[in-house]
Amino acid sequence: MKILQNVSLKPFTTFQLGGRAEYFAAVSTKDELTDAVRFSRQAGIPYMVLGGGSNLLVSDDGYQGLIIRNQIKGVSRYEKGAHIFLGVGAGESWDDLVAYTVKQNLHGIENLSGIPGSVGATPIQNVGAYGQEVQNTISWVEVFNPATMEFELLTNRQCEFRYRDSVFKSGSGKGLIVTEVGFKLAKEGVPNISYRDLKQHFNEQDIRPTLQSVRDAVLVIRAGKFPDLNQHGCGGSFFKNPIISRNQLRRLQDVYPDIPHYSQAHETYKVPLAWVLEHAVPWKGVRRKHVGVSAQQPLILVHYGGGNARDMKRLADDIAHSVRSELNILITPEICFVGNF
Ligand code: EPU
Numbered sequence: 001m002k003i004l005q006n007v008s009l010k011p012f013t014t015f016q017l018g019g020r021a022e023y024f025a026a027v028s029t030k031d032e033l034t035d036a037v038r039f040s041r042q043a044g045i046p047y048m049v050l051g052g053g054s055n056l057l058v059s060d061d062g063y064q065g066l067i068i069r070n071q072i073k074g075v076s077r078y079e080k081g082a083h084i085f086l087g088v089g090a091g092e093s094w095d096d097l098v099a100y101t102v103k104q105n106l107h108g109i110e111n112l113s114g115i116p117g118s119v120g121a122t123p124i125q126n127v128g129a130y131g132q133e134v135q136n137t138i139s140w141v142e143v144f145n146p147a148t149m150e151f152e153l154l155t156n157r158q159c160e161f162r163y164r165d166s167v168f169k170s171g172s173g174k175g176l177i178v179t180e181v182g183f184k185l186a187k188e189g190v191p192n193i194s195y196r197d198l199k200q201h202f203n204e205q206d207i208r209p210t211l212q213s214v215r216d217a218v219l220v221i222r223a224g225k226f227p228d229l230n231q232h233g234c235g236g237s238f239f240k241n242p243i244i245s246r247n248q249l250r251r252l253q254d255v256y257p258d259i260p261h262y263s264q265a266h267e268t269y270k271v272p273l274a275w276v277l278e279h280a281v282p283w284k285g286v287r288r289k290h291v292g293v294s295a296q297q298p299l300i301l302v303h304y305g306g307g308n309a310r311d312m313k314r315l316a317d318d319i320a321h322s323v324r325s326e327l328n329i330l331i332t333p334e335i336c337f338v339g340n341f
Pocket of ligand 1: 128129130131196197225235236237238239240241260272273274275276278284295296297298299334
């Protein structure tokens with residue numbers, strides 16, 4: 001493992017934004033990961049682990065410390081009853097894994113097709129799309145615990161999965177580094193096409209869905225909504241969908257009777273922010289030179305090239321501020337911020 005210095009982080013993030021890392025190490029084995037953490041301890045500098053870089057906005061000033069790029073690969077497989085268990089290295093590409101499971105006729109993550117990033121990032125934010133969340137197939141997560149310098153296994157329950165959230169994002173799990181994710185996939189099943197866009201797609205086509213046709217459908221739907229990462233930068237949904245109280249929903253419905261909402265635990269409701277940004281606090285399609293709000297899906301902020309992270313952050317702050325002042329709804333970013341803003 002080489003420790004490099006002064007490395008631009010732009011090419012390692014799908015936003016294609018941000019400054020340089022003071023130190024940078026790509027690790028492909030657990031030993032290398034341990035060595036990298038040890039290096040940062042000895043040098044007295046902080047470190048941060050980077051996966052596929054698809055959920056990060058790196059400051060223009062970069063990162064003072066060591067960026068560890070997790071490239072631990074490998075897939076192990078075993079069969080038990082009606083299931084196949086896959087232990088997948090955190091540095092594997094998520095979408096390559098989905099494609100593999102679809103080819104192998106294994107059910108459970110097909111709706112999560114086309115999502116950029118690495119396998120190790122998926123439990124952290126409990127990646128979800130088109131009616132599936134990874135929490136439904138994750139059996140275990142192997143982590144490196146820097147406090148003990150040991151590897152540990154967490155069960156699904158210990159991961160404390162919630163909407164776009166897990167133990168790894170806060171509290172006791174915050175410093176843990178994901179090294180392998182164990183998936184429990186079913187050998188048989190019926191694809192879930194209940195999500196609105198999928199239902200529409202299959203009704204129009206009137207065919208019986210297979211794992212492959214669900215994957216293809218998701219890829220088509222996503223292509224219509226997400227910028228092509230070869231052309232523009234983006235980091236998926238910039239914000240989480242807000243979860244509001246019944247009273248808040250009632251007040252909104254007085255003004256916007258058609259506002260979509262999905263019932264959650266404890267009499268709360270999830271509201272699609274994309275709807276809000278199209279109909280209530282219009283930001284859809286707004287462009288500020290090098291950055292803007294997608295005209296296809298306003299939850300996605302786009303870097304059109306030549307921009308900087310500060311402009312992107314300012315755009316996000318302005319959106320959050322206007323949603324708060326006009327609707328009294330607090331929205332929180334899904335994107336992680338790296339460095340000083
Ligand atoms: N909508 C509009 N206008 C638009 C787009 C959407 O009004 O331009 C409304 C529609 O009512 C639509 C609803 O918003 O039914 C939801 O839109 P969509 O299905 O595109 O999903 P989303 O809630 O905006 C979430 C995830 C995405 C995931 C999609 C599909 C979050 C933060 N985002 O977006 O995940 O791909 O559902 O399941 O939960 C990500 O996390 O990075 C991400 C892309």
